[in-house]
Amino acid sequence: MSPSSMHSKGLPFDISQYPKLSVEQAGHLRHYYNLSSAIDGNWPHMGSQEPAQEFLDAYRYQLATMAYASSLTYYHRMPAMRGLFKPLIRRLIHKMLLRDVWGYWYLTSQSGIKLDPDMKELRKPWANPVVRENIMYSGHLLLMTSLYAMLFDDDEFEKPGSLTFHWNPLFWGMGPETFVYDNRSLQMAIVEEMERNNWVGVCCEPNLVFVACNQFPIIAMRLNDVRDGTRVLDGVLERYKTALEEKDMISRHDLFKDWIAVKQDQTVVARSVGFTAWAAAFMNTWNSEFVRAGYNTHVTGFITNIDGRVELQHPMIAGAYRAAVAQDASQDASQTLQKAREFYKVNKSSIKFPYNEPTFGYVVKWLSELGKMTELNGMLAYADEHLNPTWENGGLYYPRNDAATDEDGRWTHMDPFSGNAAIGYSRLNVKDGQKNMFDSPWTKETLVGRPHVDGLDLSQGVDCLRGVWDESRGALVVTVREWAGRETDIGFVVDNLLPGSWTVYTSQRPSWTQEVSEGGQITMNATIKAKEEVDFVIVRDE
Structure with missing residues (x-):
């Protein structure tokens, strides 16, 4: 039984209606934190194929994508967690300004x-x-x-x-x-x-x-x-x-x-869908109808779904597949793919460019923005099965592998842009995530009346799984989970509250009521046991 369901009787509503981050989503955020917290000049897991930072998997692309993913998560999933996301994004900007990057x-x-x-x-x-x-x-x-x-x-x-x-x-x-x-x-x-x-x-x-x-x-x-x-x-x-x-x-x-x-x-x-996918993932903000109208044409051959198995195909395989479909669209997809892979095996030695573009990352970002969940979930499942998902210090990433394919022509390439940043971006994004921020950015007026959490960040030994303010209920809901397997003390402040009486519920102990003055705060402290998940709910009394 989850902590939320164990203690829901004390609450005036069921907090399960507010989605939590998955273990994988929280792991990606923690990996961003781990990388951004490295001492300046140290770039763990971020080294790229091209040594002078000129190619597409360079530091700048990784840092920017981590910042965009963090922004999407804050805006769409945990808009009350100001104190968690502000230092994370600021640290990524700091890294971006280092001479190592530019x-x-x-x-x-x-x-x-x-x-x-x-x-x-x-x-x-x-x-x-x-x-x-x-x-x-x-x-x-x-x-x-x-x-x-x-x-x-x-x-x-x-x-x-x-x-x-x-x-x-x-x-x-x-x-x-x-x-x-x-x-x-x-x-x-x-x-x-x-x-x-x-x-x-x-x-x-x-x-x-x-x-x-x-x-x-x-x-x-x-x-x-x-x-x-x-x-x-x-x-x-x-x-x-x-x-x-x-x-x-x-x-x-x-x-x-x-x-x-x-x-x-x-x-x-x-010759590859990579740049189209990357552009479309962000062009969806201002040119969405155009981007969506071209999707089926763009994706053909590059992503295949045969008998429920979704795979990204090498550009040479995809090119052969697209050429075959252009001649006869009624061909059996499985046979067409096999012939395209045979073509690749015979001709791959003709590929002379020494680096592979980060196509996997471009494509999953594109799929996430357009809400193509069958294809996205299929590619993420493929990554989890074949591309060596790795956990380190509570963070999830996919380590670099420069080999483009295996002997059968199946995808094996993993670059640091995709493995450190873009796969996490795709898991943390929502349909039209960039577009909705573009259409409805927060303003001073948006933020001035919204309660938020300060003082709880990723350095405190817990992952934050939920952090929302529900205006209709006058309620703020936060859920944290200890990740390292050792007891930890946390403290945070719920700030910018309206004056009046507020009731505080936690999944650790009985509720209590606190009076708050104009622009007031409620301070929360707790000891989180190893692997424990704890809810905090603060509700304004009517």
């Missing part, structure tokens, strides 16, 4: 013939990671800090100098350099870059614009507009949508283009 840009800024085949010599390098191009970093930083401001009504990163980059190599250069920004000046730099590229987007690497990376600053602009009472995004979106259409960058009938080379005005046709 220092790659000095070399990348020089460009190269892989990005611009018409180059005759390298460009003069610059260290400032946000002034030009590099939306693959600046766009994520903008959204991380805009979410922070929206979720907590905190202007910390809107103040001048709050986003400062220190370029200070120890034995190289003519001395330290400092680049000073804040959220709004960073946004201004991004908008200026969009305009410089005729609104098709800001470059990630020099000369190349990707659709996916430009979704994050668009979402941030919306949050900032609501906060400022401005309409910056309206003008940007109108031009951006027109440019995407003119360049044929996105389609309902085929995969999105991988990128456009700005100088050559050439687009690259996609």
Whole structure:
């Protein structure tokens, strides 16, 4: 019998109607905490395939995805747990500002013939990671800090100098350099870059614009507009949508283009669903009808569901599958997949690019946002069966494996972006999770009257499974569980309560009543036994 049902007789209502996090969801949050709490310069489990942080599984993508997942969880699942999520997201922003994360840009800024085949010599390098191009970093930083401001009504990163980059190599250069920004000046730099590229987007690497990376600053602009009472995004979106259409960058009938080379005005046709999935997962905020209309076309061959077994397919297998279906859609799916895998076995040696993109993570984020639960649950079940789910210090992750497939062509690849961050994101998200935050961001007025919990965070030895304020009942419900197998003491404050009499219920002892003054608090302290789950319910008396 659960603690909730054991003690429900003392409550005026059944708290089981408020969903709890699953063991896996709580484990992902704790893994985010564990990684963000590592000493600066130490990056446990976060090392990527490419050593210079230039590829798609780099630190910046992992940190940003952890921040987005934490934001979604706070907004949709535990909106009373301010004191838990604020330090977690702030710590992730701190990590994002470390030179370890953005220092790659000095070399990348020089460009190269892989990005611009018409180059005759390298460009003069610059260290400032946000002034030009590099939306693959600046766009994520903008959204991380805009979410922070929206979720907590905190202007910390809107103040001048709050986003400062220190370029200070120890034995190289003519001395330290400092680049000073804040959220709004960073946004201004991004908008200026969009305009410089005729609104098709800001470059990630020099000369190349990707659709996916430009979704994050668009979402941030919306949050900032609501906060400022401005309409910056309206003008940007109108031009951006027109440019995407003119360049044929996105389609309902085929995969999105991988990128456009700005100088050559050439687009690259996609061979994998990865960038389409990543872009669509966040484009659903402002272009949902379009994204949903293209889903069935985009997913064909890349995700198969044969006899109830959902699998992600390698891009070469998916390409062969899609080609076969295009010729004859009535073919048996199992036989079509087997033939595609045989094609892959014969031809996989032709693949020369040394790294695998984090497709698994992109796809599960996409599925979670669109609410495609059959496919999402199938892929998560596949990960749990085949991709080595690992628990460490109460946190759940999937360790890196660079092999793309096994000998039979079945998926085996696991990158740190997917394993540390994106799978957790997909479990913690809800249908239209990003879209609902985009459409209805919290405002100062939203937060000013909402009670919340402070002082209870992930350092205290418990996982928080539930943390909601029910306005209709005048009730706040919190559930915690000890995870490490040892007794622990916790304490927290329920803040911003209306004046009056409040009754406090816990699953440990009889209820009591407390009088609260205007803007008052109730302090809670408890000893949680090993593996014990405890409910706290505070109800305003009528």
